[in-house]
Amino acid sequence: MPRIFSGIQPSGELHIGNYLGAVKNWVELQHQHQCFICIVDHHAITQPYEPDAFEQRTLDMAVGLIAAGIDPDKCVLFVQSHVAAHTELAWIFNAVTPIGYLERMTQFKDKSQHQESVLAGLLNYPVLQAADVLLYKADLVPIGEDQIQHVELMREIARKWNAKYCRDFFPEPQAKIGTAKRIRGLDGQAKMSKSLGNTVAMLDEPDEIWEHIRMAQTDPARVTRKDPGTPEKCNVYALHQHFSAPSMVDEVADKCRGAAWGCVDCKRVLADNVAQTFSPMRERAKQLQDDPKALGDTLATGAARAREVADETMAGVREHMGYLIQHAGY
């Protein structure tokens, strides 16, 4: 089976943007691929974060992924820092990656504008991403369009290392572009993001889901209930397309255009459908949260399975690069 690597930062609970934009796709992919799903905590520390909340956010992300349908028996689900080879290979790749490549990365240019003193970790973030994927010799990397540049860099790093040390050692991974469009935030911003506070958490209780959706921005033309709207201009309608039955999506569009209902009615239906979609996942999450030892064991098993593959790759890397191989005599 083709091998896939996917990473997600430990931002705590999954929100519907994460779910629709990435995780739902991974759940489907796990049936036809060998999937490595990694909670990338080393990546998360390149931006400001709360150390006191970090562990819990990592566990919450693991709960969210499993509750969403990631099956730890089918996939290798693990935490990045539990497999030390990620940072070792990233260091090695730093030695074949021209700094100019990293400075040209669009995400670096965007994010570095928000750092007073730009950190080396932010610059080298794509090198660690390359290590994440190439450590497992993954064939495919499911990504959004904004990540294409990063996969191209991974391929470039693989070519450079292979040219210098061992031809064809690392395969060049291919980007697998998801069909899901980027999910806009409830405030109408281009991106749904926990840091922007414009999300609905997947595991929110129904009344919390309603509280968030109630505040969602709609077509500004609908000032009063009597004003007709354009559903295509409304993010609530876009979300109906993901959470409501096709007949309801048509009904939403008709009622919006004909001013046959108010935005509150429309949002109420959406909130109920979102709550219903995630109801089994909330139940599963509660079971997982009630048994932290089992969750820890699951992550430990995932890390052990990941290390088996990673260790084999690193043994080859060290050998081809001429490192002194450790054995009992040294």
Ligand code: SF4
């Ligand atoms: S009726 Fe629904 S689709 Fe139309 S603007 Fe209001 S919330 Fe949006």
